[in-house]
Amino acid sequence: MTSLFFWQQWNRSQRFLYLTSLGLLKLGLITLLFFHFRGLENTVQWQVLSELDEVPVQLDSLQLATGGLQSTVDSSQSIVNSSQSSIGRVQPDSNGQSTIDNRKSKIENQSTIPLLGKAYLLKEQFVPVQIDVPSWLAWGYLGFVLAGLVLLLSAVSALPRWWYLGAMGAFIGFLAGSHLEILELFGSDKAFGFGITILVLGGVSYYLHAFREDVSMEKRLFIFAGLVGILAISLPFFTKIPLVALTVTSYSLLPVIVLAVVFVGWLSVEIIAGFVYVVTNPRTGFGKNSLVNFLFLAGLYLFSILLLYMKITRQTENNFWFVSPFVLYAVSAVLGVWCFAKRTESYLPFREIGAWLYVGFGLITTAAMAFVLFTQNNSLIEVFEDAVVYSQLAIGTIFTGYIALNFWPIFKQGKAVYKIIYKPMRILQSQAWLIGGMGVVALLALNRFFTIDQARAGHYNALGDLHAATKEYIVAEQYYQIAIDLDYQNHKSGFALASLALTQGDRMAAGAYFQQALHKDPSPQAYAGLSQALLNENLFFDAIFNLRKGIQAFPNNGELQNNLGYLYTWTTIADSAYYYFEAARQSIQNPEVPETNLLAFWGKALTFSDAKNPTSSLGLTKADFKETYLLKTQSTTLSHEANRLAVAQLIGEKTDANQVNPGLSKDSALSVNNFAYLYNYGQYTRDSSMAPLFHKLVNTGTNGNFYHELQLAEAYSEYGRDKIAALDILASQTVADTSQKVALARQTLQYWLLKENSTKSAIGPLKIETDFVNALGQHPLDISLLQQTVNFFSRQKKPKVAYQSLLNALRFRRDSPELQKLYILQCLHLRLTEFAEDGLRDLFSITADADYQAFLKTYQAQRALIEKERKNFR
Incomplete structure (x- = not known):
């Protein structure tokens, strides 16, 4: 050529x-x-295993005059209890007192009441999973x-x-x-x-x-x-x-x-x-x-x-x-x-x-x-x-x-x-080829023709892969075992047998096979698999030792570094956890998992850091965290964004919330990643548009583990557009369940009622029906607004709309004489005389005698007119 x-x-x-x-x-x-x-x-793919944790966060605060604080708290508690006639009685905590009652002795000299909640953190580790061919x-x-x-x-x-x-x-x-x-x-x-x-x-x-x-x-x-x-x-x-x-x-x-x-x-x-x-x-x-x-x-x-x-x-x-x-x-x-x-x-x-x-x-x-x-x-x-x-x-x-x-x-x-x-x-x-061929045979003989056994072992490994793909696990296991007999300690057979053991729930055997896979051709995946198997058997320190050994063999493997940092979060050696997360962040191709863990680390470290105690139990401060710029690093992964929003709430910093597709399954069953992101995002943004999604997740029947938390998240989303709906959600939750599981919902309900009862509403001019509807959504318990609503809808000849708004408010302000009077008169206007009689009896129990007698004259006059109209109608 x-x-x-x-x-x-x-x-x-x-x-x-x-x-x-x-x-x-x-x-x-x-x-x-x-x-x-x-x-x-x-x-062998690296899959991420997530673990859910939580941290307390302050969601809101209410400024009250010190002198009237005690009476306002008592009033708020009575408002919650008085709603029992419509939605049941709010039960006390297991120690016999409500959350706010427990605080009475502590807040007598305070002027600020916080609304406490919780945000969810995710800690993640890498798990090797063998895929079918x-x-x-x-x-x-x-x-x-x-x-x-x-x-x-x-x-x-x-x-x-x-x-x-x-x-x-x-x-x-x-x-x-x-x-x-x-x-x-x-x-x-x-x-x-x-x-x-x-x-x-x-x-x-x-x-x-x-x-x-x-x-x-x-x-x-x-x-x-x-x-x-x-x-x-x-x-x-x-x-x-x-x-x-x-x-x-x-x-x-x-x-x-x-x-x-x-x-x-x-x-x-x-x-x-x-x-x-x-x-x-x-x-x-x-x-x-x-x-x-x-x-x-x-x-x-x-x-x-x-x-x-x-x-x-x-x-x-x-x-x-x-x-x-x-x-x-x-x-x-x-x-x-x-x-x-x-x-x-x-x-x-x-x-x-x-x-x-x-x-x-x-x-x-x-x-x-x-x-x-x-x-x-x-x-x-x-x-x-x-x-x-x-x-x-x-x-x-x-x-x-x-x-x-x-x-x-x-x-x-x-x-x-x-x-x-x-x-x-x-x-x-x-001649050259003949002599060279003899040399090849000689080299094979020096190794006892082991290459031939390896070829046979490889053939059986391939057959094992075939039967593993067809879910014939017992047959696959037999082929892999033959391969190990022919080529002892070959990584393929050991790792495959460990994966089959995990598939069949035999964690002890999986650990043994992972160990066998490490003898001849060690891999980061085998070290991670063995560590996970040891952890599942509660051999915590063995798992740490194994990962440290893996990092010695593969010093730049970010997955092993991340997993070791994850294990150190379970100990008091917090600096080691931080070190390995940072090392993983620098060496891994996709740094989002170690960054997620770093955010969780900071979240737990800063849990007890506040104005009176600016340094956490680990000696870290909010200023230290801000230097990491983790709060500004947005991501498209659910876990990372969930943790970023959780830490933002924890330290009270504002950040842009990145909207990530939660990737829900067809049956809407939530993983811990889905849940943590949706809960934190909804709580942080108060996005009213998420209320239908939370409602669907609550009622889908597949999210029992997160049922109470999803109801609370739905209430937070509804609170921005329809406070009555939000209050109803919390009230129904606290009535249906009297355990400690709903303590946070009970506390939130009491806080919102306290806020509505003690804060003056800033209501703009109301001219059309939409204005009134929107204003009632934001200020449903405001007496002045309710009076205007009654007058407006009476002129519009829609008295039932006004009646419903009064009924909604009355469920949560049954101790208000003025609201009770409006309700009674509206019942008379609609000719609901029996309801008016019930309301009059309730008014007698919550107002002074002089005030009651004064209103009774108005009531009797209205009632007389109704009776007269009935006689004329006959």
Whole structure:
């Protein structure tokens, strides 16, 4: 090949198909490296476990004259108690006195009454959760493998006779090892899948090979692509097994691995050959010193491979700079695109056959590597690492000697050795490959052929993944256990067994398997899982010790740092909790979880910090908190925003409340995150538009754990637009439940009634009905407003509207003589004489005798007029 873009010399159809195949290979290599970079995060996700806590906050304060404070408090208490005739009697607390009664002796000399409430905090830790193998991965993997098979079958059908027979024998063995009988086609466990595939693909292949040698490679590609496509689409319709793609993938993985390992061995000399190109190319070469430079580069490279060999065989723990074997494979695969033709030009036409064979093997190998990397099948990952390292160390060393011994005279002449590298003068390629292959076998023998056991273990891990995805947990557990027996302490099996144990509620076994997963290939996720298992068994200090050990192994892992800070919040070592939260905040990709915990930390630290005691029990002040700028850091996560609003209420600071979509489930069942955010947001903003949502959440029947709190939140939302509705909510709650659970609702109800009873209303001019309705929503107990309401709606000939407003107010101000008089007269106006009589008796019990007698005259006069009208009507 004389050009970097050698395919430009091909005809249009060949060039299009080849570039398409190379594009697929490039996509596969990029995907492989991406999965390799992500590591365990491909299949183990960090999920956040939230814990609910609360802090007391001051929501409002009421300024009262000191002299009249005691009588106002007594009046407020009597107002609540007097509402019993309509909504039941407000019960005292468990100690026999109401919240405000308990304060009587404490507030005699005070002029401010606070409204106390609570805000909710969330503390969060990371929990590793293993996900099932996604269906898109299985289908994508099969797509690449089938594309590779199409290329291989097309090329094989054009091979010479004996090469063809050998290749087809290998293909039959490949299909036999794929266990297609697992598809149970047509409901039978016989090998129909194997037979149909051999008949269709093998028959067409033999026909093209034996009788149609004239068919071009482009047509062969289209023929086999069509046949493979038809089989891939049609066969799933004749099977009833679930997850067809994952089933075929799992059972056929072992023969694919065999093909991939062979291809990896083939690529073992590409990087060494690349060094020859660099040192002998006229544009980049070193002239007559090229041999020395080649030996230096090759020796340095082989030494790094030796160090990598020592690392993967665990003969050294030194932290050398290692290049991943998968990166070496990717580089070799790219170099092989240009080198394959030179290596095979003496016996295989590249354009007609070799190019398609190479890309076909490349697609299958890359797909297999990407699949095992995504699923973090450690046993098979190590098989591929061994294949790359063993072959490059053994074959690469022999190939270096092959080049030096064959071409050292030409090196000294400064000629372009790379052009004749595969045209030996002394030692044949076959001899080099034979000796190199023996070296690979020797390396395998040094490790007692453990790689073969690892391949089998990886196969059983894949079967375990399949049955875990189909929820056959017992079968999956058995396969994972076999894998552990073959490859003891492999991370994949241990972590998978721990996840299955957690799924089945066996926490003790989960801890043991997490511990086993840490022995050989430790991971942050396994450390976190083990810590959680220890915590569930009440082994608190063991959990802390385990996380500290994990941070020693992974010093920059933010999830472990966050979890350790979370555990320290349970102790008196508050500075350690703060330290690890801050460390997690700096090192983690998404800092919102540690920031959420930092806000919770500050919330608890500042709980007892106020004007009289500005320093908390931890020696921290509000000024210290403000320096963190956490209050100004808005977020789109529920937990972070819930904590930010809670701390803002705690320290009395104003901040912009960020409205976050709570993401409620279809049945409106609240998680602790949903609840904490909605409660804090509604309480902080007093957003009246949230009242319908809270009402729905109260009555949905799925939020029993938050029932009383949601009622209180609904009352707060209603209070901004309809105070009677808000008071009704609290009053009905305190009547229905006399326990301490409703103490906060009872206290809030008393405070609001006290506020309405003692605060003068600022009512603007009222001209139309809407003005009156809005004013009554804000000042429903104001006597002057109620008098104006009666007069206005009487003129409008809507006396029932005025009556309802008086009835609403009377439920909460039954001790007001003036309100009682308005109610009685309105009852008479509506001819509700029996209600008027009841009201007159109530008036007698709450007013002075002189006042009662004066009103009685008015009442009797009105009553006489009513009786007269009735007589005239008859």
